[in-house]
Amino acid sequence: MKKLLIAALTVISLVGCSKIEDGPLERITENYAFDPTDKNGFYAEQFLNNIYSILPNGYNRIGGDLLDAATDDAMPSQIGGSIERFTTSSLSALTNPDDAWAKNYAGIRKVNIFLANIDVVPVPAKIPFWKAEARFLRAMFYFELVKRYGGVPLVGDVVLDAETPENFKRNSFEACINYIVSECDAIKNAVRPDPLAAGDYGRISNGVVLALKARTLLYAASPLYNGGNIGGSAEQKLYQGYASFDNERWNKAAQAALDLITPAKFKLEATYNNVFIVRKNDEVILGYLRNNSSDLETNNGPIGYALASANGRTSPTQDLVDAFGTIKGLPIATDVKSPTNATGYDAANPYVNRDPRLASTVLYNGVAWLSRPLQTYEGGLDKPNKNTTQTKTSYYLRKHLGNFATATLYNAQPHNFPIFRYAEVMLNYAEAQNEYLASPDASVYKVLQDIRKRAGITAGTTPGYLYGLKSSGMTQAEMREAIRNERRIEMAFEEQRFWDLRRWKIAETALNTNLNGMIITRDPATSALTYQKAVVGKITFANPKMYFYPIPYSELTKNTNLIQNTGW
Template sequence: MTALSLAGCTKIEDGPLERITENYVFDPTDKNGFYAEQFLNNIYSILPNGYNRVGGDLLDAATDDAMPSRNAVSIERFTTSSLSALSNPDDAWSKNYEGIRKANIFLKNIDIVPVPAKIPFWKAETRFLRAMFYFELVKRYGGVPLVGDEVLDAEKPKNFTRNSFEECINYIVAECDAIKGAVRPDPLAAGDYGRISNGVVLALKARTLLYAASPLYNGGNIGGTADQKKYQGYANFDAERWNLAAQAANDLMLTGKFKIDGVTFNNVFIVRKNDEVILGYLRNNSSDLETNNGPVGYALASAQGRTSPTQDLVEAFPGLNGRDITDPVSGFVATNPYANRDPRLASTVLYNGVNWLSRPLQTYEGGLDKPNNNSTQTKTGYYLRKHLGNFATATLYSAQPHNFPIFRYAEVLLNYAEARNEYLTAPDASVYKVLQDIRKRAGITAGTTPGYSYGLKSSGMTKDEMRIAIRNERRIEMAFEEQRFWDLRRWKTAETVLNKDLNGMIITRNATTGALTYQKAVVGKISFANPRMYFYPIPYAEITKNTNLVQNTGW
């Protein structure tokens, strides 16, 4: 598959697929299963696509990693705690139940299509997609109604009750276990890239169990009625859930089918097929990411600069030697703050002086990219770099392969390290190795200081110290991949981390000498005003349609 679309299909373009009769799509005379496969491709299109999807902004602009550069009513529902059951810009209820309904239509009808060699793969893929849609619901709402194989009638809704969080987790894991041997093996053939493979199934299982083991769900309930509590997590903490999560991640690691070694960090996001991406949302080549998020000062590029990474994120990246920039031995120099830093910084944000579109970026006050003339511009002194093509020496943006990484191997490694560390009383060698391997790939130097490797202690870290290290590594490695928004919730730290001022870098340039002065400054605020924000509210329209649905705590 080169893109998840219905391009080129003329038979079923005249209306939504679910409105076309099943006999039309699932045709016993369609010897190649062409139309049924187009229906399946349409189900794939419901998978998460994280590019500027929340009112035109990245979901990360609802965290401490970034701000919207313009007044952005949608994303600010999160940053100002003004989310409601009537107004949720990331309301995924209808979208994912639509996917579940289409999956059930497919599974009900596919056996009449005369392509026996493909049908087992297609069935397994569809079951995965259905499980994935349930995961997307559970991470937002907690336990949701499990509808089984029933094809719901949108015109005649049934009054399902919510299943418990535990029942939903068990269902997703059971589906992954049932189909992991029925999907295509890795590595996928060229024509199958983007489809569900064994590694994809194992990655969903690992992520699901990681979430289930995390503090919010693993006995960390936010309160409410007895029903609300069972929808929002397990009643009691059980350390064994961390062990199950670590084992699930290790199962994928042991396949040896994916790697980070030898994969250039930036290429993970702009090369369609590589050894690290387990599943990407495939899109046609485009330059929309660049025009939406690129710096505003390039007349020919006409970019909108929508995303402003924060100084808080920039400071999370260590020095080139891996040491925190507050450490005197890190090599950090306040008058030249972007020199000798973790190379992932330059692959994640665009900062003043970096070459872009054949000139140095000017984010100093009054510079071309921060003109202060009431137009949309960076609020923080930074623009987004991650996911954008390599345009240092170009003059215009050109179409690039931008495929949102739904699962990639570095996340699996970090999932393992987190779960393993939380399960043990102190981290073992396998946990240290994950961080060392990720930092080595990033380009951080190994160093020669006794007791340190790639900037971190090579032994003797406490469980708490390692937790801090893993969480920061996850932040900088997975920035702008829709991870931190959910991480801060599952760790149950959002009420602290997302209640604070947000910082940027104010840069002034001496008109005579050209010397630059850097000053950290507060440029905005973020609010997580109530523990109810850990879960989305069930949409008001669903609550009024189905009186059996119990609303989440506090909404």
């Protein structure tokens, strides 16, 4: 029977395999995973490892596309994919390509099975760590539900039956936030301390717990939830957030982030791109660990390489590219009459003297890739304009891909999706602290300065400016704009902007717009290139109801106590 268990537990390994078990695994294994004679707790640990596999893995997971392709940062290169339900506002309770309800409640169910049975396994030194890990995973699954649906049923330690679910009612948004935060507080000192030993890398640590608490409180303080309800019945409003605004929520979010920043157990990785392609580094607090692979390159890489075929699924927009400033940290559209003129930006050579993170985020015309310059000009090898999937914008995804400038083939690389990383925690703090205060203090400036310095932006010599920003005297609104743009470019393609635009409650503007690309024309006689920005697509956010996902129709029919979200 133990052999059958191993066969059934096609589970995630903490050093690699990313397969997610979707079936009722515990029905096959429960009597064997929790074995009073298993003196090493091997089978119980495999059961727990399988629960880890339900954590967010953000690579091409929406019908083969990145979630960022449902924002103003990118477009899907292929037409007709399920991601377009977001970009065309055709989402419904029956057709949601990011329907996370069943997945996360399955995870919660497995956690509850684990907690109900683990005490029989004779490994007393391990059980306290494992229980705390399981409770974190449950809290994380609730956060993934709340950020999509608002208030959801809190089921406690009840093991739900997949066939005959309990008719739980939805809890309020406030109750869900309080539960997640209280769980983080209860287990933060019961999990492993940081830094983790090599053999424990990928497990839940104190820093991971604090990162979830900080993110949860940041969301709770944000405009959508902090008194910004979108209407509906009195009951529906309870699921959307707090009834009224409270500035103190920003303070709580700032302090939660500071609790992780102050011990200095994490730091910014010296080389930006290493954050995404080095398995263990100083910045990633929790990553979704996978086997080495080249799937990101084949899914998203440029299409024009015969020896390294790729699908080019992701087309970053010109709007994202324009959000990156210059090497001086200045916006490319800075007024030449300002004291920060001479930015170094040249519209005729638009990728020179730019923020170094641009080259780590998108592949653009002329950049070295697979031992030749990328050709995304009209008719080029990577934009042939034939009957094939190709970039719509003249850009391809670079972030998360390995270093293949001088290679000829793709080979397996460590691609571990960063669920939490230190730069996000820093930006969480800067945002919350700026919103809490009437005007930003020195600690807020320092966050942006440190992140820009790591990026390779020069400090500059203009009096009153540092790394392209005013060194003092910014208003709260000016700093808010700077933080939001910094977050956009620093966290691009990490499943942040999709949620940021919603929690800031600006999706109705930011996602109701034309999407731009670059038309690059090459003179066949001189090889000279001309660049012209052009509209290449459109994204819509048709109704405020889209700030929240609809409860799946299948769940409403199974549980008549569930109340649908406003507008659905």
